Amino acid sequence: MTGTLITPGTVTHGPAHRDPNVLRWLAAYTSSMVGDSVYYIALSWAAVQQGSPAQAGAVMAVSAVPRALLMLGGGVVADRFGPRRVVIGSDAVRCAAVLAVAALLFLTCPGLWPLALLAVVFGTVDAVFMPAVGALPARVTSRDQLARVQGMRGIGIRFASIVGAPLGGLGVAIGGAATAFAFAGLLIAVSVPLLISVRIRELPADDETCTRGGTADAGDGAGGRGTAPGAGVVGAVDPEAGEHPAHARATSPLDDLRAGLRYIRGHRVLAPLMLAIALGDLGFVGPLNVGLTLLADERGWGASGMGWVLSGFGTGAGAAALLLAVRGRLPHAGHVVGWACLAGSVAIGALAFVPSVLGAVGVALLIGLLAGLSGAMCGALLQTQADPAYLGRVTAVSSLVSLGFAPLSMPLSAAAIGAWGTGPVFVVSAVVCGLGGAIALCVRELRRAELPG
Structure with missing residues (x-):
């Protein structure tokens, strides 16, 4: 399981999109994500064939429970054993x-x-997989390339969503759910040898001192970096986890989790950034999922019209990911996050009042571009502001907000639309989303945050 270790001094400082090590990681990640998309198609088809619609819905939803309950622990696992x-x-x-x-x-x-x-x-596996995936880019490239890698990752996600659904449908058409599951398993299997071949960076010295049980000094600069007690323990350093096994044995997983939460709470950029992400997701998920379906039905656009609107959103989000992958860095990252979130919130509110499908597609394209840009920049800031030794736990908290709490807005949005209609609910959702942008612009440390150049 241990791969080639490369030290910070031997990391290639060329563009990430030309780095074979990063490209192997990206190919592994994309293959795994395509396999995920095919898996969900196969699972939904098999569940519908084997049971009633209500039972199929329960099967599709049951994975959310262990994912939400275990996500924070998954971040501890990623930081303890290496992403x-x-x-x-x-x-x-x-x-x-x-x-x-x-x-x-x-x-x-x-x-x-x-x-x-x-x-x-x-x-259950996703609860440890997602934090580890979020922590891995910092170990395969240099800090000045993390924003570009975030854009490349976004392109991989868009590719998986475009290719995965037709591939899953093809598997079902050829041999039913069993064939689709086989396709998914093989695609996920492709990622394993690619990941084994990926070289791992050694943590910088200041990150090695951020041991799991230690407490980060929130007052040590805007980054909140500090030296944990016990950093001087003599012992061999785990090349992937970047920490001393002797100290690791002295702390419990619960201590690790508490240390990670203290680190985030005391960090001058990460703490407000987490709140901005939470508000942005809460205001975004409901309208762009269940709300869009109800809006299309209300306007008489039909399934095809809704599909075109979703295509507009996907195109905009893909363009934002491509921009970050090509540019590698956008200046004034904190400002970009705040203004993109505010502008995107206005577009979300406007979507409910557009009468035609063509106009809705244009607004959705704008939402996708702005939401994709703010989301990618938030991810890049998480990658660059967090010490790699804590990055699994930082990603776990962010993932829990996006995948655990934000989906709760979907049934609330549906119930609210049933009571008050699409317009008021979309406007309220836009206000919630805009609050995330306001926080990014009002908190000085986050507003002034920059990506490394």
């Missing part, structure tokens, strides 16, 4: 589970229980 090891192990487990269900469906008709079990396994 690369955790990602490789997670992909191996997911691949084995998916292929096992594919084989079971080929041989028999087992009902819903293996599908529900697979969903639980996926949700």
